[in-house]
Amino acid sequence: MMRISHFCLRVVLAASIGLFAPEFMTTSAWADTDGGNKTIVFVCLHGVVNSQMAAAYFNKAASERxxxxxxxxxxxDPYSSIPVPIRDGLALDGLDPTNAPGVLTPADANNAGRLLAFDAVPAELKGNASVTYWSGVPLGINDYDAARDAILQRIDELISTLAME
Incomplete structure (x- = not known):
C-alpha cells in the first residue's frame, strides 16, 4: 500500500510539472541558439482565448513537423485566467494552454520571430516589430469550433512558410 501512494505521488508530481512548467517559460527561453529567434507570439485582446488557442495548436503542428x-x-489587456470553455476545447484535442496570461511587452514583440495578432496592437506595445493581423477569425469563446478551424487553416499556411525558411 505504501508503494501505491508513492507511485501516485510521483504521477501527480510529474503531471503537475508538465501542466505548470510552460506557464513559467518566457519567450527568451525559446530563442534559437544560432542567433535567429524561433518564437512566434500570438496576441489577442485578453491573451486568454484566440491567442491561447493559436499558440497551443501552433506548437502541436510545429512539433509534429x-x-x-x-x-x-x-x-x-490580459485577463488573469483562461476561460473554462477554452481549456475544455483544447483538452478535447489533447492540448493544454501554452502559458499563463500575460501582457505583450515591447521586448516580447521585438524578440519575436513573428508577431501575429487577432486584435489591434497599440504602438507602445509592439516596439519595432511588424505585426501580421489574422482578421476575420471568430472569437473562440463564442464559437470554439469555428475559431479553431479558422486558426488551424492559418497555422497550416504559416507552417508551410516557416518550413521553407
Whole structure:
C-alpha cells in the first residue's frame, strides 16, 4: 500500500510539472541558439482565448513537423485566467494552454520571430516589430469550433512558410 501512494505521488508530481512548467517559460527561453529567434507570439485582446488557442495548436503542428519554432500567447489587456470553455476545447484535442496570461511587452514583440495578432496592437506595445493581423477569425469563446478551424487553416499556411525558411 505504501508503494501505491508513492507511485501516485510521483504521477501527480510529474503531471503537475508538465501542466505548470510552460506557464513559467518566457519567450527568451525559446530563442534559437544560432542567433535567429524561433518564437512566434500570438496576441489577442485578453491573451486568454484566440491567442491561447493559436499558440497551443501552433506548437502541436510545429512539433509534429519537426520545426524548431515555439509559440506563446500574450494579451493587450490580459485577463488573469483562461476561460473554462477554452481549456475544455483544447483538452478535447489533447492540448493544454501554452502559458499563463500575460501582457505583450515591447521586448516580447521585438524578440519575436513573428508577431501575429487577432486584435489591434497599440504602438507602445509592439516596439519595432511588424505585426501580421489574422482578421476575420471568430472569437473562440463564442464559437470554439469555428475559431479553431479558422486558426488551424492559418497555422497550416504559416507552417508551410516557416518550413521553407
Amino acid at each position: 519537426g520545426l524548431p519554432y515555439r509559440a506563446v500567447s500574450r494579451g493587450i
